[in-house]
Amino acid sequence: MTAEAVLARPPADAALIAELRSLLGERLSTAAAVREHHGKDESYHPVDPPDAVAFVQSTEEVAAVVSACARHDTPVIPFGTGTSLEGGVAALRGGVCIDMSGMNAILRVSPEDLDVTVQAGVTRKRLNEHLRDTGLFFPIDPGADASIGGMTSTRASGTNAVRYGTMRENVLGLTVVLADGRIIKTGGRARKSAAGYDLTRLFVGAEGTLGVITEITLRLYGIPEAISSAVCPFPTIKDAVDTVITVIQSGIPVARIELLDEVQMSAVVAYSKLDYAVMPTLFFEFHGTPAGVKEQAEMASAIAAEYGGVSFQWAEKPEDRSRLWQARHDAYYAALALRPGSRGWATDVCVPISRLAECIVETKADLAQSSLMAPLVGHVGDGNFHLVYLIDPAKPDEMAEATRLNERMVMRALAMGGTCTGEHGVGYGKMHFLPTEHGEGVSVMRTIKQSLDPRNIMNPGKVIAV
Ligand SMILES: Cc1cc2nc3c(=O)[nH]c(=O)nc-3n(C[C@H](O)[C@H](O)[C@H](O)COP(=O)(O)OP(=O)(O)OC[C@H]3O[C@@H](n4cnc5c(N)ncnc54)[C@H](O)[C@@H]3O)c2cc1C
Numbered sequence: 001m002t003a004e005a006v007l008a009r010p011p012a013d014a015a016l017i018a019e020l021r022s023l024l025g026e027r028l029s030t031a032a033a034v035r036e037h038h039g040k041d042e043s044y045h046p047v048d049p050p051d052a053v054a055f056v057q058s059t060e061e062v063a064a065v066v067s068a069c070a071r072h073d074t075p076v077i078p079f080g081t082g083t084s085l086e087g088g089v090a091a092l093r094g095g096v097c098i099d100m101s102g103m104n105a106i107l108r109v110s111p112e113d114l115d116v117t118v119q120a121g122v123t124r125k126r127l128n129e130h131l132r133d134t135g136l137f138f139p140i141d142p143g144a145d146a147s148i149g150g151m152t153s154t155r156a157s158g159t160n161a162v163r164y165g166t167m168r169e170n171v172l173g174l175t176v177v178l179a180d181g182r183i184i185k186t187g188g189r190a191r192k193s194a195a196g197y198d199l200t201r202l203f204v205g206a207e208g209t210l211g212v213i214t215e216i217t218l219r220l221y222g223i224p225e226a227i228s229s230a231v232c233p234f235p236t237i238k239d240a241v242d243t244v245i246t247v248i249q250s251g252i253p254v255a256r257i258e259l260l261d262e263v264q265m266s267a268v269v270a271y272s273k274l275d276y277a278v279m280p281t282l283f284f285e286f287h288g289t290p291a292g293v294k295e296q297a298e299m300a301s302a303i304a305a306e307y308g309g310v311s312f313q314w315a316e317k318p319e320d321r322s323r324l325w326q327a328r329h330d331a332y333y334a335a336l337a338l339r340p341g342s343r344g345w346a347t348d349v350c351v352p353i354s355r356l357a358e359c360i361v362e363t364k365a366d367l368a369q370s371s372l373m374a375p376l377v378g379h380v381g382d383g384n385f386h387l388v389y390l391i392d393p394a395k396p397d398e399m400a401e402a403t404r405l406n407e408r409m410v411m412r413a414l415a416m417g418g419t420c421t422g423e424h425g426v427g428y429g430k431m432h433f434l435p436t437e438h439g440e441g442v443s444v445m446r447t448i449k450q451s452l453d454p455r456n457i458m459n460p461g462k463v464i465a466v
Contacts, residue, residue, distance in 0.1 A: 016072040017052055020096065023064055027055040027102070038079050038089065038097040042144070042332075044343040044393050045087035045429060050077055050097035057102045059175055059183055059214040066212060067181030069096050075460050076179075078208040080150025081123065083142075085346045086427025088154065088207050092461035098212055100149050106130050107215065115172060115189055117217045120149025136220040139164035142423070143329040149213045154425040155205030159328065162248075162381030163255040163287065164221060166423065171204050175215035179453040189217060202448070207425050208459040210452050224255075224287035228297055229321045230312040232304050233279035237261055237364060237376075239307040240280045241357040244380045246303045248353050252296050256285035257381040258328055261364070264335060264375035271334030272327035277310070282380075283328055284312075285321075328377075335375040335388045342390040345402050349413035350384040350422030359416055360385060363409050372401050384422035411436070426463045434464070 020028045029035070030052045039049030051074075054065045069076045075095025082089055091097060103119035106127065110116070111134050118127060125145045127138050142151060142158040150156075152174070157166035164170065173187030187193070187200035203210055234240040237259075244257055259282055260268060266278045282304070286296040301312045315321045327334075336344050351359045360376070367374055367387075378385030387409070389402040410420045410433050420426075420433035434442050442464065449456075449464050456466050 013072045013074055016068060016074055016096075019068050020052065020054060020065060023068070024054055024056070024061070027057070029053045029055070035097075038077075038082065038099065039091050041082050041084045041087060041089050041427075042346075043085045043087060043429070044345045044391060045090060045427075046393070048087075048090035048092055050075075050091035051094045053079075053097045053099050055099045055102050059177065062098060062177045062212050062214050063181045063183050065096065065098055066177050066179065069457055070180055070455065073455055073457065075457050076208075076212065077459050078149070078153070078212045080121065080147030080153070081145065083144035083146045084150065084154055084427065085424045086421070086429035088425060088427040088459070088462060090428065092428065095457070095460075100147060100212075100214075103149075103214060109134060109136075109220075110189075111136060111220075113189065114220045114222075115217055116220055117215060118148050119215055120147060120152070120213050122148050124148065124151065131220065135223055137223050138170075138218055139221055140167055140170055143332070148216050148218070152204055152213055152216050153207050155423065157379065157382070157384075157423045159256045159258055159285075159325070159379060161379060161423075162257060163253060168201065168204055170219045171200055171216055172219060173217040174200055174203055174213050176203055176211040176213050178211045179455065179458050187217070205425065207427065207463050209449060209463045210458060212458075224293075226290040226293040227255075227285065227287055227321065228293045229256075229283070229285045229315040229324055230297065230301075231276060231281055231283050231315075231324065232301070232309045232312050233277040233281045234304075234310070235279070235308045237280040238357050238361055239309070240282050241360055241380060243282060243304045243307045243309060245353055245356060246307075247300050248381055250299065250303065252299050253288070254284060254296065254300065254381055255287040256283065258283040259376070259378040259380040259385065260328075260331065261376040263338075263373065264331055264377050267334040267338045267375055268327050268331055271337050272323075272330055274323075274327055276313070279310070282309075283324065285325075331375070331377050332388060335390065338373060338375065339390040341392070343393050345389040345391050345406070346386060346424065347389070347406050347409070348384060348386040348422050348424050349410055349418055349420060350382060351413050351416045351418030353383045355416040355418070356380060356383050356385075359412055359418070362412060363387070366405055366408055370401060370405060372398065372405065374405070379422070382422065383418070428462050431463065431465060
């Protein structure tokens, strides 16, 4: 269906819309522009607008909206900031989008326990601004200023995960509204618990298919005493990746170790006006005491030199560090600028670290044979890398070629013991890989989905085919 046709579709159920309007007043929108904005993420996937958007302000309101949708058998699609990359917010079957941005309160900070509880619409940058005076920070950093609810739901990670883990390791507890409107709390503030099934981890990464997360308790960390960042170019991508593998296997506790291939470096240098060589390059960051950081940096630079690393170029001042990491975070938009007017098909895989060089080298060999341009970046300390195929979605041959390359890369990663997505999630773009990755495990996932959401109203058409 075209975007125009979907937008022209009448609301699914006038009685439901009337009920939600009496509940939310002006905070229920059926305006075409609002629906369109909420029917797409940052990816190449087409717009699929919901019938209405509910701007909620409390867990109780979410429960009331979900209960009403359940009574009317209407899909519910949670929406954080819409930065996901596999079509997760698309309203494939219409329904009501629940926009969480109005639930943006930081409910409690406990510096003595190193934890915080936030509403799901709080974004990661706002959380860190709020924490600044406490000397604490929340490290998970997917580049985009995503909501904590969305990050929890996609099990996001990013540049710092090699040191601090992903959302999986950093969510302690949740408040969740289930498909029948019940409100449950999972986990808690204790650092460990052996009490029953781990429901927290069931909802982390569920992409809104099992319930709407309204509150999240997170771990916090002390802002490191010393931080040091550097970039180092390499003659070949294999040299750069072998450096990463040796750094990780040596147990050097790097905070960030990011790879940009020569195509991505050319994009970043032009877009962010940086004075770096256009070669495969590693971006490093070290956290700790001044002596600890110095020691880590010396060990890493010695390993880099063994693999032909040209030199460590240090970003000493905080503003230089910010510029460097901003350039890394802008890598996606820099890539798009390589082909003006193109859309980015961003995809990621993750493999055991010992297979990383092989996986990247074979993937680059595929790209060399292809007509498509696809810069490569990676959170390589975790064995995770991304490609952005620069495509014109209106050209079937380009879509077919991107599909072919993506299938080959994912199958390669799976054959190496890896996963079809390290952090972007499944949405509907990667659903078809799940049976290969999880086998019979998918039927257990389906059983869980059907028992928690028997009417299949929670973000239908995503993650698990029901
Ligand atoms: C330039 C760029 C760089 C990126 N880099 C990274 C990266 O390095 N690492 C990484 O992990 N990701 C990365 N991403 C992807 C993206 O930022 C993450 O997927 C992010 O976690 C999504 O958060 P969001 O608030 O935008 O969620 P949305 O896109 O709004 O939603 C994502 C999914 O979660 C569901 N959802 C949202 N909120 C809730 C809720 N409260 N309860 C239940 N379900 C909910 C939605 O229905 C949807 O299925 C990048 C994206 C961009 C555009």
